[in-house]
Amino acid sequence: MNFIISILFSGFAVSTLILIPWVGVGAFDLRVLFGVIVPYAAMATFFIGIIVRVIDWGKSPVPFRIPTTAGQEWSFPWIKSNPIDNPRGTGGVIVRMILEVLLFRSLFRNTRLEYRNADSSPRIDYEWEKWLWLAALAFHWAFLVIFLRHFRFFMEPIPSFVHLLDNLDGFLQLGVLPFNGLGVPCVYISDLLMLAAVTYLFFRRLYIPQMRYISLPADYFPLFLILALGLTGVLMRYFLRVDITAVKELAIGLFKFSPTVPEGIGVIFYIHLFILSVLIAYFPFSKLMHFAGVFLSPTRNLSNNNRFVRHVNPWDYPVQTHTYDEYEDEFRERMIEVGLPVEKEIEPKEEPKEEPKEEEKE
Amino acid sequence: MYDGGKIIIGLIVGVGLLLSPFIYDAGKAAKAPDPELTAKAKEAKECVAETSYMKSSHMHLLDEWRHTVVRDGERYYKAKNGKVYYKSLQTTCLDCHSNKSKFCDQCHDYVGIDPYCWTCHIEPKENK
Numbered sequence: 001m002n003f004i005i006s007i008l009f010s011g012f013a014v015s016t017l018i019l020i021p022w023v024g025v026g027a028f029d030l031r032v033l034f035g036v037i038v039p040y041a042a043m044a045t046f047f048i049g050i051i052v053r054v055i056d057w058g059k060s061p062v063p064f065r066i067p068t069t070a071g072q073e074w075s076f077p078w079i080k081s082n083p084i085d086n087p088r089g090t091g092g093v094i095v096r097m098i099l100e101v102l103l104f105r106s107l108f109r110n111t112r113l114e115y116r117n118a119d120s121s122p123r124i125d126y127e128w129e130k131w132l133w134l135a136a137l138a139f140h141w142a143f144l145v146i147f148l149r150h151f152r153f154f155m156e157p158i159p160s161f162v163h164l165l166d167n168l169d170g171f172l173q174l175g176v177l178p179f180n181g182l183g184v185p186c187v188y189i190s191d192l193l194m195l196a197a198v199t200y201l202f203f204r205r206l207y208i209p210q211m212r213y214i215s216l217p218a219d220y221f222p223l224f225l226i227l228a229l230g231l232t233g234v235l236m237r238y239f240l241r242v243d244i245t246a247v248k249e250l251a252i253g254l255f256k257f258s259p260t261v262p263e264g265i266g267v268i269f270y271i272h273l274f275i276l277s278v279l280i281a282y283f284p285f286s287k288l289m290h291f292a293g294v295f296l297s298p299t300r301n302l303s304n305n306n307r308f309v310r311h312v313n314p315w316d317y318p319v320q321t322h323t324y325d326e327y328e329d330e331f332r333e334r335m336i337e338v339g340l341p342v343e344k345e346i347e348p349k350e351e352p353k354e355e356p357k358e359e360e361k362e
Numbered sequence: 363m364y365d366g367g368k369i370i371i372g373l374i375v376g377v378g379l380l381l382s383p384f385i386y387d388a389g390k391a392a393k394a395p396d397p398e399l400t401a402k403a404k405e406a407k408e409c410v411a412e413t414s415y416m417k418s419s420h421m422h423l424l425d426e427w428r429h430t431v432v433r434d435g436e437r438y439y440k441a442k443n444g445k446v447y448y449k450s451l452q453t454t455c456l457d458c459h460s461n462k463s464k465f466c467d468q469c470h471d472y473v474g475i476d477p478y479c480w481t482c483h484i485e486p487k488e489n490k
Contacts, residue, residue: 004367047377047380047381050373050376050377051377052374053371054369054372054373055363055373057369058363058364058365058366058369058370059363059364060363060364061363061364152388152473152474153473154383154387155383155386155387156387156390156472158474159386162474163474163476167476175425183419183421183422183425183426184421184422184425185425185477185478239417240385241418241421241422243414243418244418244473245394245395245417245419245469245472245473246394246405248394248472248473249393249394252387252390255383255384255386255387256387256388256389256390257384262394263415264414266418292373292376295372296369316363
């Protein structure tokens, strides 16, 4: 698909998603629908979808260990092996997975292929390229911090780790800038970082020709959705404030299964909530499932023990075999008769044994 | 399932973490607190701006007051209804809302906010 069409399609979809609650709550006051029913439906879709997909993945056989071996395999004691990049057992796999999940080590190895003419002869170079890793790391960690900070609206009383995160995240106190715009002293670093990173990840798709070529609406749509989620959140915190005690009452009501829709929450909150609902409902059907999939990636979570542990293919059916030994047993006499070489020439010994048996039978 | 034990344990841990607010909040009365007005505040009937604005954006107003007072020396605020207020947390706001614990802290604690007003300003003494 042409990238312009992809972007237009995704942009149109996200704009529509913003308009739905805007009109729904703003014009028709459907607060119960957008504040209770849609979030519950989205959460149900999210949890059921994730469980179904993970179990489906779990049912896929892994007949052979296929870890990427980015280091020397364990073999002889005098050959130095790499226990993390070519793990022999569970310990190495755990370290590898922790580094993968928390620090995106595979992305760190990202290189860029560069074709150039050096001295009128073509050359291909693999260039250092860490920007994707950096932006991805910034984006995911900022998103996690933002998500955990939101627990001040989800939990009552608020757990202490939320206060800690809150203080750390806002400690620059960017609100005290020479201009008077943001209105609160704690301007969160994670907010700015996430928006910047998502914007970078979007422009990266546009700027690099190969990325532009392989990008589909399924790539742009979640990016736009997360961007819209972040922007509505930033708008709600710094510019179009809403009554957040009422917001927390609504959130806690959802988690206690006694939903209430307090009066006087601005439409921007319902837009934010609706985008979030769409995002989590979209999760199980999209590439966003990588948040569970990363734990199940066989190139990372398997130890490289093919050389010393036998892995039996689970869909193997019993195959009738006829080995050479059996073949020779069957045809030995005739093979000797026509002068073919045989492995065992012990016929003279076998005959006297067989004869007494026959005599006994008689 | 292949490696089913590990996958199901992982799934339970992951889903459990995401569902933690449901477990944490179960059976807790978590009604939003209502800021209490003092007799003087009730008598005045109106604040420097309408209630809905004050509820959602009082921090913005206070921030603006601080900027304009500290940086520009503008000490007077003209409200929408034409009334002029002296821009001061201690002498204007706290004059009516002298009940900090019932008016400020309740909601701030509820949503986990710890404003740093009182690192410079003097906390009102409440008669409890």
